[in-house]
Amino acid sequence: MKALRHLLSMDDLDRDDIEYLLDLTERYVEVSERKIPRIPALRGKTVALVFFEDSTRTRVSFATAAGRLSADTLGFDVGRSSVNKGESLRDTIETISAMGIHCIVLRHFGAGAPWRVREWTDASIVNGGDGRNQHPTQSLADLFTARQHLGDLDGRRIAIVGDIKNSRVARSNAIGFSKMGAEVIFVAPRTLLPASLEGWPVKVTHNLDEVIESIDVCYLLRMQLERQNDAAVPTLREFHHEFGLTTARADRLRDDALIMHPGPMNRDVEIAGVVADRPNAVITEQVSNGVAVRMAVLFVLIGSRLDLVEEQSAVA
Amino acid sequence: MRTLAIRGATVIDAQGSRRADVVVGDEGRILAVGSGLTADSSLDAGDCIVSPGLVDLHVHLRQPGNEEAETIETGARAAALGGFTAVVAMPNTDPAMDCVSVVSEVQALGSTAVCDVVPSAAISVGRRGEALSPMAELVRAGVRIFTDDGSGVQDDRLMRTALEYASSLQHLCGDETIVLAQHCEVESLSRGGFMHEGEWSSWLGIPGQPSEAEELMVMRDIALCRLxxxxxxxxxxxxxxxxxxxxxAKAAGLPVTAEAATHHFSLTDACCASYDPVFKVHPPLRTEADVAAVKEGLIDGTIDAIATDHAPHAPKSKQQTFADAPPGMLGLETAFAVANTHLDMPIESLLAAMSWRPAAIAGLTADHGGLISEGCPANLAVIDPNVAWTVSAAEMASRSSNTPYDGMGLRGRVRHTIYKGEAVVVDGEAQR
Known part of the structure; x- marks a missing residue:
C-alpha cells in the first residue's frame, strides 16, 4: 500500500489500502489467538492515547493493540475541562509531543481535531473518533468483520440505521463500505440524517421495512440518549418501533444477514435486546477484531519500513 | 499651519471623478483642490485615487476587556492602514458598551487614535436581550447606532419596544438618525451550529446552522420596521x-439599510474543509449562490455598505478545534483590496459603499464621506487600485493575525491615509 503517515478519515484510504490493512489484520488476529499474544514489531515505539472524550472501550482497544505489538503506551485523559482551563489544543499537543512519542491516538469531541493536531506535532496521528465526523478504525473493524462472514463485499447491501446525523461511525462506514463495492443505505427519519447528502455514495430511506428483507448487513447505531433535550424523535419507544431493529423485523432478515452495532448498545432502543444475542449478531466479534485492526493500523503508520516489507511478504 | 499636497491622483467623491491635486492643512481641512498645487510637503499619488476616507460600520476593537486580541490603538492603526478614517466600534466588549461610563471610556481611548472611533451601544443591558439599555442617556453621550451585535435580540416584544423607544429620542440628536442595527440570528435554530449548514457541513461532520436562522430574523425585523x-x-x-x-423591503419604502462583510462576498463554506477555525465566523461563510447574491445586492444597491466585521482573536483562541474556537476574522487591512478584487462594480460605486453611504448611515457626514473640496474635512484615503500584493498574516498591524486571506493575492491597496489633515499612513506604513 502507499506510505501512510496519518489515518484521519476513511477517505484517506483507497480500496487497495483497505484490502491491505484487512489482510494484515488477518495476521494479527492469528497473533491475538496465540498463547502469548505479543510480537516485538513496535518495540521501542511509544503510542500516546490522548482522549478528550471518555471512551473506555476505544482506549482499551488501542492500548491492547499497542501492547500486543510491544509498543509503550502513555495515557492522557485530558477531558473536556482542559479547554475551559484556558490551555489551547496546541499547547496540550505540544506538551505531549515533547515526551518523545511516535504516534498519537486522538479522541476528541470536536470534528476536525486531528487535522488541527497534525500541524503541531511530528508524531503520526490516528483518529480515534472526532465529534460526529470520522472513526476510521471502527470502520476497518466493521469491514473486516463483514468480510470474514460474507467474503467479498462487492454488491452487498448494508443498511446503516438510526442516529446517522450524530454518528462518526456512519460517516466512516458510508465511505468504507462503498469503497469496498457495497451498496450503502441510510435508514432514519430526517431529523437523524445530515442536512445534505449531496454527493454521498449512499441511498436513503425512512422506512426500514422497505429494505429489511434484501440487506446483507443491518448496522444499528447508538442513539444519543444524552441529547434528548434536543430530541429528534418524540420518544425512544416510538423510535424503537418505527425505526429500530425490532424482533419482528429481525425475523424478516435473511438467514445469513449480519446484525452489527459499534457499541455501546442501548438494548430495546435501536435494537431489541434479544436480537442482539442472536447468532447472526456479530457485535462482540467487532470488538475483538477492533484490536487486530488497530494493530495493523499502528504497524503501518509507525512500524519500520523494513519490518513492513517482511510483513508484506508474509501476507502475500 | 503646515500644509501637505497630494499630487497626481484622480479625485473621486460623491460628485464624480476628476484629475486634481489636493492640499490639506494640519488643522484638519482641505485647503485647495486643483492642478499644479504645491505645499510645505507633498505625497506622490500617481496612478492613485483620492477618496473621502473609508468608513466601517462594523468593527470589534476588543477594548475594554480583551486587550490581548486588540486595543483601540492597534485596531485604529489597522483601520488607518486600510484607508478608514472612521470605524464604528461594536459594543460586545467586557464589560459591554451598554452604559455611558463604558462608552465614555471608549471615546476617551479613541481620542488619541489614528482614526475616529465611533462607539455604538448595546440595545439591551449586558446584551442579554432582557431589558433596554439607557438609550436616551447613550444618545446624549453621542451614540447613534444601537446593536447587541454578536447576538440578535431574540425577543420580539423587546425589539419592538427598542424600535419605538429609539424613534422617540430623535429630538436629542438633531439631523442625525438613531439606527437600530441587528445581528440577525435566531438562536433556537442556530444553536450548536459552527458553520453554514449544507453540503460541506454534512460532509465535514461539523454541526451547521441553516441560512434560515438569519433569514427568520431579517423577516421579523422587516415586519417590526413596518409596524x-x-x-x-x-x-x-x-x-x-x-x-x-x-x-x-426597500421597494416597499421601508426605512431599512444593510451592510455586507467582505468575507461574505469573497469566501465560501468550502474554506472550512481545512477544519481551520480561521474560517469560523458568524454569520458563517455561505455557499457560492449566496456569495453571488450578496455581490448582486451590492451592485444593485440593495446592500448599502461594505463593512468588515473585523474580529480579532489572540492566536491561542484559534488554536483549537473548529467547534471550540471563537467566531470572527480580521478585515480592516484587507477590506478595500478584497472588495476591489472580488466585486465587478465601478470604482465610484465601490467607494460609495465603503465611504459616503456608511458615513450617512452612522450619522458621520459632517466629518467623513463628504466632498473633496476646499473647506471640507481632510479625512482622505489615497488608494492604488491596480497594485497586486499578497496578504501576510504575520505582517498585520492588528494585534491578532486571524486573517482568512493569508497567502492570497489581491489587487488594489491603500497607499496613504490622511486623518484630520495628518498623513497617518504613508506608502503603506503607519506613521504612529
Missing part, C-alpha cells in the same frame, strides 16, 4: 434569501 416605522440596519447580510427580502 414601528423606525430605522433598522441589517448587519453582515450573508444569504441570498436575506438579500431578496431587503430588496423587497
Amino acid at each position: 414601528t416605522g423606525a430605522r433598522v440596519h441589517f448587519q453582515h447580510m450573508s444569504t441570498a434569501g436575506s438579500v431578496s427580502m431587503i430588496r423587497a
Whole structure:
C-alpha cells in the first residue's frame, strides 16, 4: 500500500489500502489467538492515547493493540475541562509531543481535531473518533468483520440505521463500505440524517421495512440518549418501533444477514435486546477484531519500513 | 499651519471623478483642490485615487476587556492602514458598551487614535436581550447606532419596544438618525451550529446552522420596521434569501439599510474543509449562490455598505478545534483590496459603499464621506487600485493575525491615509 503517515478519515484510504490493512489484520488476529499474544514489531515505539472524550472501550482497544505489538503506551485523559482551563489544543499537543512519542491516538469531541493536531506535532496521528465526523478504525473493524462472514463485499447491501446525523461511525462506514463495492443505505427519519447528502455514495430511506428483507448487513447505531433535550424523535419507544431493529423485523432478515452495532448498545432502543444475542449478531466479534485492526493500523503508520516489507511478504 | 499636497491622483467623491491635486492643512481641512498645487510637503499619488476616507460600520476593537486580541490603538492603526478614517466600534466588549461610563471610556481611548472611533451601544443591558439599555442617556453621550451585535435580540416584544423607544429620542440628536442595527440570528435554530449548514457541513461532520436562522430574523425585523416605522440596519447580510427580502423591503419604502462583510462576498463554506477555525465566523461563510447574491445586492444597491466585521482573536483562541474556537476574522487591512478584487462594480460605486453611504448611515457626514473640496474635512484615503500584493498574516498591524486571506493575492491597496489633515499612513506604513 502507499506510505501512510496519518489515518484521519476513511477517505484517506483507497480500496487497495483497505484490502491491505484487512489482510494484515488477518495476521494479527492469528497473533491475538496465540498463547502469548505479543510480537516485538513496535518495540521501542511509544503510542500516546490522548482522549478528550471518555471512551473506555476505544482506549482499551488501542492500548491492547499497542501492547500486543510491544509498543509503550502513555495515557492522557485530558477531558473536556482542559479547554475551559484556558490551555489551547496546541499547547496540550505540544506538551505531549515533547515526551518523545511516535504516534498519537486522538479522541476528541470536536470534528476536525486531528487535522488541527497534525500541524503541531511530528508524531503520526490516528483518529480515534472526532465529534460526529470520522472513526476510521471502527470502520476497518466493521469491514473486516463483514468480510470474514460474507467474503467479498462487492454488491452487498448494508443498511446503516438510526442516529446517522450524530454518528462518526456512519460517516466512516458510508465511505468504507462503498469503497469496498457495497451498496450503502441510510435508514432514519430526517431529523437523524445530515442536512445534505449531496454527493454521498449512499441511498436513503425512512422506512426500514422497505429494505429489511434484501440487506446483507443491518448496522444499528447508538442513539444519543444524552441529547434528548434536543430530541429528534418524540420518544425512544416510538423510535424503537418505527425505526429500530425490532424482533419482528429481525425475523424478516435473511438467514445469513449480519446484525452489527459499534457499541455501546442501548438494548430495546435501536435494537431489541434479544436480537442482539442472536447468532447472526456479530457485535462482540467487532470488538475483538477492533484490536487486530488497530494493530495493523499502528504497524503501518509507525512500524519500520523494513519490518513492513517482511510483513508484506508474509501476507502475500 | 503646515500644509501637505497630494499630487497626481484622480479625485473621486460623491460628485464624480476628476484629475486634481489636493492640499490639506494640519488643522484638519482641505485647503485647495486643483492642478499644479504645491505645499510645505507633498505625497506622490500617481496612478492613485483620492477618496473621502473609508468608513466601517462594523468593527470589534476588543477594548475594554480583551486587550490581548486588540486595543483601540492597534485596531485604529489597522483601520488607518486600510484607508478608514472612521470605524464604528461594536459594543460586545467586557464589560459591554451598554452604559455611558463604558462608552465614555471608549471615546476617551479613541481620542488619541489614528482614526475616529465611533462607539455604538448595546440595545439591551449586558446584551442579554432582557431589558433596554439607557438609550436616551447613550444618545446624549453621542451614540447613534444601537446593536447587541454578536447576538440578535431574540425577543420580539423587546425589539419592538427598542424600535419605538429609539424613534422617540430623535429630538436629542438633531439631523442625525438613531439606527437600530441587528445581528440577525435566531438562536433556537442556530444553536450548536459552527458553520453554514449544507453540503460541506454534512460532509465535514461539523454541526451547521441553516441560512434560515438569519433569514427568520431579517423577516421579523422587516415586519417590526413596518409596524414601528423606525430605522433598522441589517448587519453582515450573508444569504441570498436575506438579500431578496431587503430588496423587497426597500421597494416597499421601508426605512431599512444593510451592510455586507467582505468575507461574505469573497469566501465560501468550502474554506472550512481545512477544519481551520480561521474560517469560523458568524454569520458563517455561505455557499457560492449566496456569495453571488450578496455581490448582486451590492451592485444593485440593495446592500448599502461594505463593512468588515473585523474580529480579532489572540492566536491561542484559534488554536483549537473548529467547534471550540471563537467566531470572527480580521478585515480592516484587507477590506478595500478584497472588495476591489472580488466585486465587478465601478470604482465610484465601490467607494460609495465603503465611504459616503456608511458615513450617512452612522450619522458621520459632517466629518467623513463628504466632498473633496476646499473647506471640507481632510479625512482622505489615497488608494492604488491596480497594485497586486499578497496578504501576510504575520505582517498585520492588528494585534491578532486571524486573517482568512493569508497567502492570497489581491489587487488594489491603500497607499496613504490622511486623518484630520495628518498623513497617518504613508506608502503603506503607519506613521504612529
